[in-house]
Amino acid sequence: MSAEKKPWPKVGKRGDKKFYVDCGTIDGKRRSYTRSTKAAAELLAEQIRRRETKIGKDSAKLTQDNLNDAVRALGLLGDSGHTLTTAVAFMLEHGAGEGGSVTVRELYDAYVQDRIDNHRSSETLRDIRCRLGAFARDFGDKPAHEVTKITLADWMRTQNGGAVSKGNIRRHLSGLFSFALKRDNVRHNPAMALTTPTVKKDRRPPVLTLSGARKLMNTAAEHEPAMVPYFVLALFAGIRPSEVERLDWSAIDWERQEVFIGAQESKTGNERYTSLQPNALEWLLPHRQDTGPVHYSRREYRTVREKSAVQWGHDILRHTYGSMHLAAFRNAGDTAEQMGHGTNSSLLFKHYRRAVREADAVKYWEIRLEVSGGKVLKFSQGA
Numbered sequence: 001m002s003a004e005k006k007p008w009p010k011v012g013k014r015g016d017k018k019f020y021v022d023c024g025t026i027d028g029k030r031r032s033y034t035r036s037t038k039a040a041a042e043l044l045a046e047q048i049r050r051r052e053t054k055i056g057k058d059s060a061k062l063t064q065d066n067l068n069d070a071v072r073a074l075g076l077l078g079d080s081g082h083t084l085t086t087a088v089a090f091m092l093e094h095g096a097g098e099g100g101s102v103t104v105r106e107l108y109d110a111y112v113q114d115r116i117d118n119h120r121s122s123e124t125l126r127d128i129r130c131r132l133g134a135f136a137r138d139f140g141d142k143p144a145h146e147v148t149k150i151t152l153a154d155w156m157r158t159q160n161g162g163a164v165s166k167g168n169i170r171r172h173l174s175g176l177f178s179f180a181l182k183r184d185n186v187r188h189n190p191a192m193a194l195t196t197p198t199v200k201k202d203r204r205p206p207v208l209t210l211s212g213a214r215k216l217m218n219t220a221a222e223h224e225p226a227m228v229p230y231f232v233l234a235l236f237a238g239i240r241p242s243e244v245e246r247l248d249w250s251a252i253d254w255e256r257q258e259v260f261i262g263a264q265e266s267k268t269g270n271e272r273y274t275s276l277q278p279n280a281l282e283w284l285l286p287h288r289q290d291t292g293p294v295h296y297s298r299r300e301y302r303t304v305r306e307k308s309a310v311q312w313g314h315d316i317l318r319h320t321y322g323s324m325h326l327a328a329f330r331n332a333g334d335t336a337e338q339m340g341h342g343t344n345s346s347l348l349f350k351h352y353r354r355a356v357r358e359a360d361a362v363k364y365w366e367i368r369l370e371v372s373g374g375k376v377l378k379f380s381q382g383a
Helices: 038-059 064-077 084-094 104-117 122-138 149-157 163-182 210-223 225-235 241-245 278-287 298-308 316-329 332-338 345-352 358-364
Strands: 010-014 018-026 029-035 258-261 272-275 369-372 375-379
Touching (some): 010 038, 018 038, 064 084, 104 122, 104 163, 122 163, 149 163, 210 225, 210 298, 210 358, 225 241, 225 278, 225 316, 278 369, 316 332
Antiparallel strands (some): 258 272
8 A cells, every 4th residue: 555545544454354444533423334355445445545535636626715605504504413415415306407496286287288288098187187186286386396205105195095096196196206307397206215005916896786787777767867878888888987988979880789999089099899788789779879979977977876875986887897798708808808908818807807696797788778658667677
């Protein structure tokens, strides 16, 4: 070693197998590091010497204004326990980027508009507004770059819902701050540090019972008849509720007994055909139109749900279709294709299928509307 090297850090032996690098007292604390070999300890000591030498050379270049600024900054830190270095590092990590400071509300509005400009589906936009709308309301005027992982974690704990719902919120928050990062409004994405909620592997998808499906259709026919086609296409054709909302009557081919889901209506952007079973056709015929949107009203939808008093669950109409179709027709590939999964039956079994009795599934496709003299009386209870 060169005689010109500083006395610190000092390399010494600690026990039979350890070597230490003693850096002396720094900021009132003794600093030392341990390495398993002498060579590793000497290498670390040399690296520290070089770093200290560079700091010494750089400090000699400081102007009086630089020194005055440092003194003022240290005065602001006071007895906080933070050094000027840690304070600057925090500011650089959490401060606004070159894109400037924006509020959470401004960021949210820009994010939604960007999704619209990039032709995201109406379902995706609705999901973004649902998941992030509350966040934008709660933190509207707060600068986006001041939102930390602790801010997000504390807010997430106040939100209702289970692991799946919380996971979706985390995903949308990550998308929002990734967008902010690309615009250089923030220097990092705080949502990436959030823990992903664990979804229980034995979680079963909710499905309507046979009697529940009958009750739901009977309630729709009795109280909100205009909503009957909506529930028929969701329950007996497996069409996603959001896709039904975008569907036009002209998409139904009555002769071929099928519905065409175009790219504009499809959630995935992939067009497909789905078959209409005889009972579905009978339910639809009294409401048949050549063109025009299939009727949907959130208020009427809610009325049917509440008056039917059936036990509800997320995506329950589609889960019911998938489970009943598979149990009755025993063709996983066909069920998956009808639901828009191609022939990916593994996705069907993982997310949309629940074991139901074959006898109940057969009766499910026999739920029919009884008509007498052109007037709807009630629906059949099946075999």
